[in-house]
Amino acid sequence: MRSRKWLLAKEWRELMASRAWWLMLLAIGPLVGVSFISAVTAYGELSGVNGTAAGVGEAFSPLIGIWAPTFSACELAAAFLLPFVGIRLVAGDRQSGALKIELQHPLSSMTRLSIKAAVLMAGWLIATIAPAIGVALWAGYGGSIYAPELLTVIAGHLLNAGLTIALAATAAAVTEHPATAAIVTLTVTVGTWLINFAAAVSGGWWERAAAFTPTAMVAEFQRGLWRADLTLVAISLIVAGLALAAIWLRIGDAVRRRLRRSAIVMGLLALAIAGAAMVTASWDASESRRNSFPEAAEAALQSIKGDLRIEAHFAPEDPRRSDLEHGGFRKLRRALPRVRIDYVSATSVGLFEQTADRYGEIWYELDGRKLTSRVTTAEGVLESVFTLAGIGAPPESDEDVFRGHPLAVTPRGAGVLFYGVWPVSVAALAFFMLRRK
Amino acid sequence: MRPADGICLRVSGLTKRYGGLRALDAVSFEVRRGEVLGLIGPNGSGKTTLFECIGGVLPLDAGRVEADAALFYLPDSIAPWPSQSVGWALDFVAGYFGAPSGLREAVIEALALAPLLTQRIGQLSKGQRKRALLAVGLLTSRPLVLADEPFDGLDLRQTRDVAEALRSFARDGRTLVLSIHQINDAARVCDRFVLLSGGTVRGEGTLSELTARAHTSTLEEAFLALT
Numbered sequence: 260m261r262s263r264k265w266l267l268a269k270e271w272r273e274l275m276a277s278r279a280w281w282l283m284l285l286a287i288g289p290l291v292g293v294s295f296i297s298a299v300t301a302y303g304e305l306s307g308v309n310g311t312a313a314g315v316g317e318a319f320s321p322l323i324g325i326w327a328p329t330f331s332a333c334e335l336a337a338a339f340l341l342p343f344v345g346i347r348l349v350a351g352d353r354q355s356g357a358l359k360i361e362l363q364h365p366l367s368s369m370t371r372l373s374i375k376a377a378v379l380m381a382g383w384l385i386a387t388i389a390p391a392i393g394v395a396l397w398a399g400y401g402g403s404i405y406a407p408e409l410l411t412v413i414a415g416h417l418l419n420a421g422l423t424i425a426l427a428a429t430a431a432a433v434t435e436h437p438a439t440a441a442i443v444t445l446t447v448t449v450g451t452w453l454i455n456f457a458a459a460v461s462g463g464w465w466e467r468a469a470a471f472t473p474t475a476m477v478a479e480f481q482r483g484l485w486r487a488d489l490t491l492v493a494i495s496l497i498v499a500g501l502a503l504a505a506i507w508l509r510i511g512d513a514v515r516r517r518l519r520r521s522a523i524v525m526g527l528l529a530l531a532i533a534g535a536a537m538v539t540a541s542w543d544a545s546e547s548r549r550n551s552f553p554e555a556a557e558a559a560l561q562s563i564k565g566d567l568r569i570e571a572h573f574a575p576e577d578p579r580r581s582d583l584e585h586g587g588f589r590k591l592r593r594a595l596p597r598v599r600i601d602y603v604s605a606t607s608v609g610l611f612e613q614t615a616d617r618y619g620e621i622w623y624e625l626d627g628r629k630l631t632s633r634v635t636t637a638e639g640v641l642e643s644v645f646t647l648a649g650i651g652a653p654p655e656s657d658e659d660v661f662r663g664h665p666l667a668v669t670p671r672g673a674g675v676l677f678y679g680v681w682p683v684s685v686a687a688l689a690f691f692m693l694r695r696k
Numbered sequence: 697m698r699p700a701d702g703i704c705l706r707v708s709g710l711t712k713r714y715g716g717l718r719a720l721d722a723v724s725f726e727v728r729r730g731e732v733l734g735l736i737g738p739n740g741s742g743k744t745t746l747f748e749c750i751g752g753v754l755p756l757d758a759g760r761v762e763a764d765a766a767l768f769y770l771p772d773s774i775a776p777w778p779s780q781s782v783g784w785a786l787d788f789v790a791g792y793f794g795a796p797s798g799l800r801e802a803v804i805e806a807l808a809l810a811p812l813l814t815q816r817i818g819q820l821s822k823g824q825r826k827r828a829l830l831a832v833g834l835l836t837s838r839p840l841v842l843a844d845e846p847f848d849g850l851d852l853r854q855t856r857d858v859a860e861a862l863r864s865f866a867r868d869g870r871t872l873v874l875s876i877h878q879i880n881d882a883a884r885v886c887d888r889f890v891l892l893s894g895g896t897v898r899g900e901g902t903l904s905e906l907t908a909r910a911h912t913s914t915l916e917e918a919f920l921a922l923t
Binding site for chain 2: 272273363
């Protein structure tokens with residue numbers, strides 16, 4: 260226990276002595292500032308024009324209007340700044356030779372890595388003081404804060420930071436030089452973007468894989484949806500990344516042994532991901548219930564006993580498919596986890612399929628009964644399913660409609676805080692801490 | 697497996713290859729408890745590779761290392777925790793490896809490190825860094841310490857002082873194995889010697905045993921005759 264405490268203290272001092280970390284801290288304030296100020300400005304302008312009304316309420320949800328853009332600066336920092344902090348902390352020990360000394364202690368390599376990761380996460384939490392200032396400013400303006408949706412956004416970004424730390428640790432452990440580790444990390448990041456691109460063009464398995472990329476994961480949390488499968492996959496990737504780093508940082512192991520152990524970790528990771536992907540539990544933490552049908556409709560859907568099958572004839576790049584997926588099918592999957600939805604198309608854009616029979620049609624099938632529709636809205640999906648099931652659509656209640664929280668304010672004081680006070684404070688602290696011996 | 701009484705480390709048939717290059721070829725020798733053993737060899741003779749194999753940094757291709765006590769390997773040419781002060785680094789090593797109370801002060805005094813305690817490791821000269829590193833090795837309180845080139849970068853006076861400090865720790869029960877390429881330095885501090893050249897052991901024994909075997913009068917001549 261004493262050794263762990265000393266190692267924790269040492270890692271903390273190394274983080275405080277890391278110029279990469281101080282630079283990240285310096286940059287994240289103005290980055291968050293740009294996002295927050297433009298978000299509040301747009302929110303205020305929209306609120307001041309027409310106020311709100313049923314049907315446009317979501318435009319005045321702080322989740323979409325404020326938290327998602329403000330915290331998106333964290334996503335940028337996690338992709339382009341945090342990896343260098345992680346690589347510096349992990350590769351620095353190898354470069355300086357400290358690793359050869361520290362690893363002669365019986366403490367396991369995984370424990371060492373976990374302590375390092377915990378310190379890096381603490382460093383990231385300090386960096387998230389910047390968006391926390393945004394939250395405080397928003398509250399000061401009189402803005403509404405719905406804690407569950409805000410916490411969900413924060414959780415998504417914490418998981419994303421965890422993934423970045425694990426990736427950086429793995430890259431720093433596997434490669435001999437920090438520059439190579441940085442290239443590997445950025446290559447993986449760009450690789451996940453390519454998967455997202457391939458998913459948008461080709462659909463199918465690419466689409467399934469793209470759902471688990473950090474970008475897609477963060478997007479789900481930013482919509483206020485806490486998905487158990489994404490959380491479990493992210494945690495599995497973090498643990499596997501740290502385990503791989505621990506394997507490659509151990510001293511005295513032959514490459515063949517390391518490869519064998521890495522293969523075991525990868526095998527276990529594949530099993531964990533496959534298992535996690537089957538978990539359908541999710542929690543809509545958004546105040547506007549933007550990821551769910553109205554409660555009465557969900558209750559009615561859950562009374563359907565048969566297996567519902569849907570075939571949607573849209574190409575991956577057809578905007579109607581996106582409307583259908585995000586408006587109706589996502590909500591339907593949450594309400595009816597047994598539903599099977601397949602997309603069918605011959606091309607990726609669908610431009611030359613428009614005249615083909617069936618293109619643009621959505622086929623619903625329940626216990627042998629069939630129904631075809633072309634409506635891509637959430638209401639259209641609900642109506643089709645209820646008609647097929649022979650259930651009367653539950654009456655809509657005015658109470659179910661999210662009215663939003665319009666707030667016609669300007670981001671007063673934010674510029675001074677993010678562009679002035681933050682950089683000056685961080686620079687002063689860095690000057691003091693970097694001189695400390 | 698533990699070596700016999702009086703022997704705290706036994707290396708048998710240790711072989712290490714880098715691709716087609718055989719860096720160590722069936723190296724065997726013993727280290728006796730409480731002695732200062734000098735591993736003597738020219739640059740490129742395999743001293744560092746041998747230490748890294750014994751210290752567990754490199755995997756062995758063949759052979760066996762048996763130790764009856766925990767050992768610590770102190771590498772050469774490293775500057776660990778460059779942004780930390782010498783004082784904090786020594787605190788860390790003492791705490792991390794669980795050094796007994798009083799050892800830190802004894803090591804600082806023996807290696808004359810008091811004036812360096814507030815300096816960053818990354819800003820030390822080569823000789824200062826070497827002394828700080830030796831302090832790290834001794835602070836681990838492991839009974840057996842393998843130090844790679846402990847006198848490299850030290851001037852004559854520092855070499856004599858450090859040699860005396862190492863001998864005093866050996867008298868207190870520590871066993872030291874020192875890799876040295878300067879034969880005069882080795883003769884000054886070591887009880888016994890292992891001569892290494894081209895990855896093989898060319899001789900092992902005390903100064904008188906080696907000079908008798910080589911029919912020479914000095915360690916330097918014995919080394920040249922046997923390697």
